[in-house]
Amino acid sequence: MSHVRLVNVTKRFGLVTAVDSLNLEVSKGECFSMLGPSGCGKTTTLRMVAGFEDLSEGEIYVGDRLISSPGKNYYLPPEKRDFGMVFQAFAVWPHLSVYENVAFPLRVRKLSASEIEKRTTDALRSTNLLNAAKDSPADLSGGGKQRVALARALAINPDVMLLDEPLSSLDPHLREEMRFEIKDLQRQYGFSIIYVTHDQSEAMALSDRILVMKLGVVQQIDTPFNVYNDPANKFVFSFIGLSNFLEIAWSGDKPFPRGSGAPLPLDLTPPDAMRKAKTFSLASRPSEIDFGGEDGLRGVVTRKSFLGEIIDYQIKIGEGEMRVQKSRRTPGPQVGETCGLSLRRPFWYTGTE
Amino acid sequence: MSGITQKRNFGAAQIILFLSIAVLVIVVAVPVLLIFFNAFWVGGKFNIRDVLKIIGEPDTYQALVNSLIIAAGTTIGSTIIGTFFAWLVTRTDLPYKRFMKSMFLVPFMLPSFIGALAWKMLLSPRAGFINRFFMANFGLSGPVFNIYSYAGIILVEVMYLFPFVFIQVCGALERMDPTLEESARISGAGLFTITRKITIPLVLPSILSGALLIMLYSMAHFGTVAVLGIENGIFNIPTLIYQRIHQSAGSFASIRTGTVLATVLVVTAAFIIWLQGKILSKGHYQIIAGKSFRPMELKLRTLRVPLFVLCVAYIGFTIVLPTVVIFLVGGLKTYGLPFTWENLSLDNYKFILFDYKVTRDAIWNSVTLGLAAALITMFAGVMISYVIVKMKVRGKGFLEFLGMLPFSVPGSVIALGVILAWSGKFGINLYNTVWIILVAYIARYMAFSLRANSAALEQVHDSLVEAARACGATMWQALKDIVLPLVRPGMLAAFFLIFLPSLRELTVSIMLYAPTTRTIGVAIYTLNEDGETVVSAALAGIALVLIVTGQSLVNYFTGKSEG
Numbered sequence: 045m046s047h048v049r050l051v052n053v054t055k056r057f058g059l060v061t062a063v064d065s066l067n068l069e070v071s072k073g074e075c076f077s078m079l080g081p082s083g084c085g086k087t088t089t090l091r092m093v094a095g096f097e098d099l100s101e102g103e104i105y106v107g108d109r110l111i112s113s114p115g116k117n118y119y120l121p122p123e124k125r126d127f128g129m130v131f132q133a134f135a136v137w138p139h140l141s142v143y144e145n146v147a148f149p150l151r152v153r154k155l156s157a158s159e160i161e162k163r164t165t166d167a168l169r170s171t172n173l174l175n176a177a178k179d180s181p182a183d184l185s186g187g188g189k190q191r192v193a194l195a196r197a198l199a200i201n202p203d204v205m206l207l208d209e210p211l212s213s214l215d216p217h218l219r220e221e222m223r224f225e226i227k228d229l230q231r232q233y234g235f236s237i238i239y240v241t242h243d244q245s246e247a248m249a250l251s252d253r254i255l256v257m258k259l260g261v262v263q264q265i266d267t268p269f270n271v272y273n274d275p276a277n278k279f280v281f282s283f284i285g286l287s288n289f290l291e292i293a294w295s296g297d298k299p300f301p302r303g304s305g306a307p308l309p310l311d312l313t314p315p316d317a318m319r320k321a322k323t324f325s326l327a328s329r330p331s332e333i334d335f336g337g338e339d340g341l342r343g344v345v346t347r348k349s350f351l352g353e354i355i356d357y358q359i360k361i362g363e364g365e366m367r368v369q370k371s372r373r374t375p376g377p378q379v380g381e382t383c384g385l386s387l388r389r390p391f392w393y394t395g396t397e
Numbered sequence: 398m399s400g401i402t403q404k405r406n407f408g409a410a411q412i413i414l415f416l417s418i419a420v421l422v423i424v425v426a427v428p429v430l431l432i433f434f435n436a437f438w439v440g441g442k443f444n445i446r447d448v449l450k451i452i453g454e455p456d457t458y459q460a461l462v463n464s465l466i467i468a469a470g471t472t473i474g475s476t477i478i479g480t481f482f483a484w485l486v487t488r489t490d491l492p493y494k495r496f497m498k499s500m501f502l503v504p505f506m507l508p509s510f511i512g513a514l515a516w517k518m519l520l521s522p523r524a525g526f527i528n529r530f531f532m533a534n535f536g537l538s539g540p541v542f543n544i545y546s547y548a549g550i551i552l553v554e555v556m557y558l559f560p561f562v563f564i565q566v567c568g569a570l571e572r573m574d575p576t577l578e579e580s581a582r583i584s585g586a587g588l589f590t591i592t593r594k595i596t597i598p599l600v601l602p603s604i605l606s607g608a609l610l611i612m613l614y615s616m617a618h619f620g621t622v623a624v625l626g627i628e629n630g631i632f633n634i635p636t637l638i639y640q641r642i643h644q645s646a647g648s649f650a651s652i653r654t655g656t657v658l659a660t661v662l663v664v665t666a667a668f669i670i671w672l673q674g675k676i677l678s679k680g681h682y683q684i685i686a687g688k689s690f691r692p693m694e695l696k697l698r699t700l701r702v703p704l705f706v707l708c709v710a711y712i713g714f715t716i717v718l719p720t721v722v723i724f725l726v727g728g729l730k731t732y733g734l735p736f737t738w739e740n741l742s743l744d745n746y747k748f749i750l751f752d753y754k755v756t757r758d759a760i761w762n763s764v765t766l767g768l769a770a771a772l773i774t775m776f777a778g779v780m781i782s783y784v785i786v787k788m789k790v791r792g793k794g795f796l797e798f799l800g801m802l803p804f805s806v807p808g809s810v811i812a813l814g815v816i817l818a819w820s821g822k823f824g825i826n827l828y829n830t831v832w833i834i835l836v837a838y839i840a841r842y843m844a845f846s847l848r849a850n851s852a853a854l855e856q857v858h859d860s861l862v863e864a865a866r867a868c869g870a871t872m873w874q875a876l877k878d879i880v881l882p883l884v885r886p887g888m889l890a891a892f893f894l895i896f897l898p899s900l901r902e903l904t905v906s907i908m909l910y911a912p913t914t915r916t917i918g919v920a921i922y923t924l925n926e927d928g929e930t931v932v933s934a935a936l937a938g939i940a941l942v943l944i945v946t947g948q949s950l951v952n953y954f955t956g957k958s959e960g
Contacts, residue, residue: 094583122582129583135576139598148594149584196584206583 047072047236048093048204053102055088055260062088064260065102072203075230075237077247080257081283086240087208089257093238094129094206095122106204123152128197128235132209134189136181136196143168143177146195153200167195170229187218194226198233205230207239211246223249244284248272256280278393281327288333288366289393290326292318301326301341304362309340311386318392327391330356330367335376340384345377359385409872410790417781418792421799424840428814429663429806435817436656451657457637461661463547464633467622468615470551471558476608478555479562482711485704487570488596489695492705498567500712502560506948507720508901509557510620510918511937514925515719516553517624518726518934520544524733526722545629553621556715558614562607569603570596588695602676609673613666617807619904623922634658635809639908642813652817659810666805720941727935745935756936758913759920762831766916767899770838771892777839778846778891779884785847786854787862787880803844808904811840816908829911837905842898846891853887854880886955893951900943 048070055063063085070076078086091097092112093104098119104112111120136145146167150160168174171191176184181192190210197205207226211219227250230237241247247254248268256263256271256279264276275281282289291302292314298307299314308314308326318324343361355376357368368385370376377383439447451457485491486498504512519527520542528540543549577599581591619635626632632640638655645651697704726732728741749756784793785800806814815837819827827833857880865875903918910919917940924933 094579096579096582122579123585123587125583126585127583129580131576131580133574133576135574135580137577137581137595137599139601148581148586152584152586152590193580196580200585 047074047107048238049105050089050093051103051105053089053092053104054100055085055092055097056100062260063092066262068255068262068265070236070238072236073230073234074252075227075239075250077239077241077251077254078257079241079244079247079254079283082242083259084257085260086242086255086257090206090208090238090240093204094127095120095125126200126202127204127206128200128202129206130190130193130197130208130210132212134181134186134193134213136189136192138180138182140181141177142173142179142181142184142192142195145181145192146173146199149196149200163199163201167198170198170232171195171225186214187222190214190222191225194229198229201233202235205235205237207237209241210239212241212243219246226250248284256283258283275391278325278327278395281391281393286330286367286369288328288330290328290361290364290366291323292326293323301362301364303364306342312341312390314392318394321394324392324394326387327393328366328387328389330369332388333366333368334386334388335368335370335374335383337384337386340386342382342384344382345379348376348379359383410788413780414784414788414790414792414796417777417784418796418799420777420781421796421802421843424836425802425806425811425843426799428811428818428840429802431817431822432656432659432663432810432814435652436660439653447653448657448660451654452661454654456632457654457658460632460634460637460658463622463626463631464616466547467550467554467618467633468612470547471554471615472608472612474551474555475559475611476562476604479559479607480566480604482559482708483563483566483570485708487567489697489704490701491697491708492701497708497712500716501563503716504557505560505564506944507557507716507941508620508903508918508944509554509618510624510903510922511723511901511941512557512719513553513621513624514921514934514937515722516544516549518722518930519719520549521628545625545631547631550621550625550631553625554615554618557621558611561610561614562604565603565607565610566600569600573599605676606673609669609676613669616665616669617662617809617904619809619907620918620922623903623907624925634662635807635904638809638813642816642908652813655813656817659813662807662810663805666807670801670805723934723941724938726931727938729931729934732930745931746939749932749936749939753932755915755924756920756932759915759917759936760939762834762914763900763902763917766831766835766838767896769835770842770899771896773835774839774842774846774895775850775888775891778843778850779888782847782850782854783880786851787857787859800847803840803847806840808841808902809908811837812905812908815840829914831914834906834909834914834916837909838895838899838902841902841905842895845894845898849891849894850884850887853884853890857883890955893947897944897947897951900947901940 050066050068053063053066054061066085066089068076078089080086088097092099095112099112099114101114103110103115106125110116110118111125112118136142137148140148143164147160147164150163155163165174168177171194173188173191173195176188181189184192190213193210210226211222214222223246226237237250239247239250251268253265254268254271255265256276258279264271264280266274266276271280272284275284278289281287292299292308293302294300295307299312299318300307302323312326314324314326341361343359343366345357346360346365347356347358349356350372353372354369355372355374357370357376359366359368366385436448437443437445452461482497482501486494486501491497517525519525520540522528522540522543522545525540525544528542531537531541532539544553573596578591578595581595582588586594616633617635618633619639622631622633622636623639626636627640638658641651641654725736725741727745728743729736730740730742730744734740750760751757781796781800784790785797815833816828819825819833819836821828827836861879861883862875865879866872870878901918902916903922906916906919907922910916915923917936921933921937921940924930924936
């Protein structure tokens with residue numbers, strides 16, 4: 045059952061199209077992430093859902109209720125949408141205590157005193173803030189401030205929670221911890237999450253589905269597993285996880301890595317779709333490459349770095365380079381040695397996409 | 398090796414520290430201490446009863462009360478107007494907001510005593526143009542408004558002081574993280590609730606700090622009260638000090654009264670500054686945004702045009718009208734004639750620029766005094782700021798305390814202090830010379846220089862100097878090649894922050910001038926007192942041209958280097 049629905053949503057700032065006819069449906073209780081580099085339109089999309097930006101075209105629904113539609117000249121202001129929202133820079137009010145920050149959305153809804161008390165306490169308990177209720181948020185750490193922002197968003201028990209890079213102001217250790225807390229709160233309260241981030245590991249860990257966006261255009265919407273395993277295009281491949289791209293050109297009817305005298309081995313025969321392209325890319329994940337095989341792809345080790353659990357190799361093939369990551373227990377070649385490589389799952393892409 | 402180098406630096410540091418302390422002690426601390434000494438030390442004994450007796454005298458007591466009334470009224474009025482206009486130009490869709498904002502800052506440039514002169518011409522009970530116009534055309538028997546009153550003085554001060562609150566609140570509203578308001582909105586609050594519960598409380602420290610600045614300024618303000626109050630016997634502390642010293646030509650009793658009043662002023666100023674620091678440190682919220690979208694803009698809808706008209710009317714009435722009046726009166730053959738083409742000419746302007754010795758001397762004095770004071774104070778300020786901000790030497794705490802002094806000593810107190818210090822008491826008598834004014838200017842403007850230079854020096858991270866040292870530069874080379882070029886903008890800022898205000902200085906010069914050492918401010922004021930209204934207005938017009946041209950040049954060049 046779809047809960048939040050965006051239909052042909054488009055946003056233009058002057059001549060720039062920030063979001064280009066976006067269609068998506070978020071189900072009830074789902075955690076949906078929007079992922080992309082900065083300027084890709086993910087934050088603008090979230091702000092349109094929240095009601096801070098109006099739409100240039102398209103419609104947004106929550107359930108059956110229309111909340112934004114420039115065509116019908118209808119726009120429900122943010123304060124009437126009953127969403128919870130957490131911002132990147134916390135946005136907790138420094139002149140109010142932690143308790144008053146959390147009670148604020150309840151007070152503006154003019155609930156009874158006992159109801160305010162009960163709901164505020166509940167939200168504070170869920171976020172482990174009961175002991176800090178009387179403190180000023182200025183005295184809390186970054187994680188503490190973000191908990192206040194979460195508790196404030198929870199207080200009205202919203203159906204939809206909008207999270208705008210909520211963890212990017214925290215240090216890495218805390219980030220991981222808060223991820224699980226957000227997940228726990230979702231299980232407990234049952235809200236849907238629309239989550240904006242540029243951090244792919246965060247999106248993978250939290251989400252039921254991920255949307256990858258580039259320059260306002262959707263690249264792929266799928267589960268984290270499928271996005272990683274079957275990227276829709278070269279951009280998604282490069283944006284999610286570590287990636288190698290080796291440029292290949294036809295010479296006669298044989299494919300050569302750029303600057304290399306040796307053609308690609310037979311087990312790396314390009315699919316027919318590559319026949320038309322003058323140059324194209326051979327893509328692979330550094331962790332999905334094995335050493336060995338005299339008749340494989342051959343290159344020279346130019347760098348070998350010990351990173352702890354894994355060893356990171358840089359292999360020069362013609363003018364191109366490939367990274368290979370192996371466990372520290374796997375024996376490997378030394379710097380300067382020539383080695384053979386076999387790619388477990390090669391991907392082929394034409395052009396830049 | 399390292400021990401030797403360290404020792405030599407220690408020596409250099411000590412010299413700079415000693416020089417810095419010496420400058421502040423001689424220029425600021427000694428005069429202030431002499432004031433306290435004269436106030437409390439009678440006949441070789443500490444005497445507080447006598448001090449209380451002086452404060453209890455009807456004249457002095459009334460001056461204290463007047464200072465409070467005027468300061469309170471000015472502060473309240475300026476805070477309301479400043480906050481309202483700041484909100485209007487930052488948070489609404491008022492037309493031509495940027496232009497409006499720059500217009501609201503114009504009063505910063507204009508000397509308030511010149512404004513007071515203009516308002517006197519417009520609204521004095523019998524001769525004021527507006528009052529005469531209404532009495533002639535609407536058959537009123539009395540004036541519409543008498544500017545020689547508390548209300549008149551407060552209104553004029555508000556016109557010239559409200560930018561202090563305006564600029565602080567504008568800054569706070571512009572820098573404020575918009576998500577603080579957005580999160581209130583998504584929480585369900587409407588714009589009115591957000592303004593009341595979130596926005597205003599968050600900028601309250603800025604509002605209060607601007608208000609206290611105005612209070613400080615108004616308590617110690619001389620010009621407006623001197624021009625508008627004396628007629629009706631309204632004196633505040635600075636004007637009473639001036640009147641006593643001026644009338645009695647430095648008799649013991651008048652100096653005593655002066656020092657006691659000055660002490661009250663210093664204590665009040667110190668209290669206000671302390672309070673301001675308290676508010677800023679306690680309520681200094683971190684509300685500055687990292688990355689941000691545009692802040693919410695309130696659509697004024699039907700109020701858009703009326704509020705625009707209000708702003709234009711305010712600017713026209715408080716800025717354009719007085720300025721025009723000054724220039725027109727400066728062009729009249731005789732004060733009192735109607736403004737017709739036959740009565741207007743440039744003769745007065747020619748007269749004061751080329752023929753009249755008093756005004757020519759005054760312009761020369763002000764320009765040379767301003768240049769000298771600005772140069773000396775700029776260099777002294779760099780040195781002192783460097784010790785305070787960057788150096789780690791013993792005895793720095795004392796210097797920090799001395800460095801705070803210039804901020805809390807009002808102009809009339811400085812003037813009285815230098816009279817006490819430089820009238821032969823210590824073997825040097827500068828009284829009635831131009832040098833005593835120079836010394837007083839240096840003391841008065843040291844605070845500006847310290848602020849600008851400290852701000853610039855704080856931008857220069859220690860590691861920049863350390864990097865130069867690591868590359869083999871000596872401390873002096875690092876200072877010369879790294880620090881100095883980086884703080885040059887701060888030094889330039891300090892120079893103009895001193896030079897331009899000194900062109901229009903009145904409070905200090907009026908207490909220290911001799912017949913040949915009038916400054917522009919003194920000449921305008923005394924010519925007006927002597928009834929030479931048209932000449933005084935013409936000189937005021939010239940002063941306005943000088944100040945506005947100078948300020949525009951500075952804005953143009955600093956604006957260009959930033960962009």
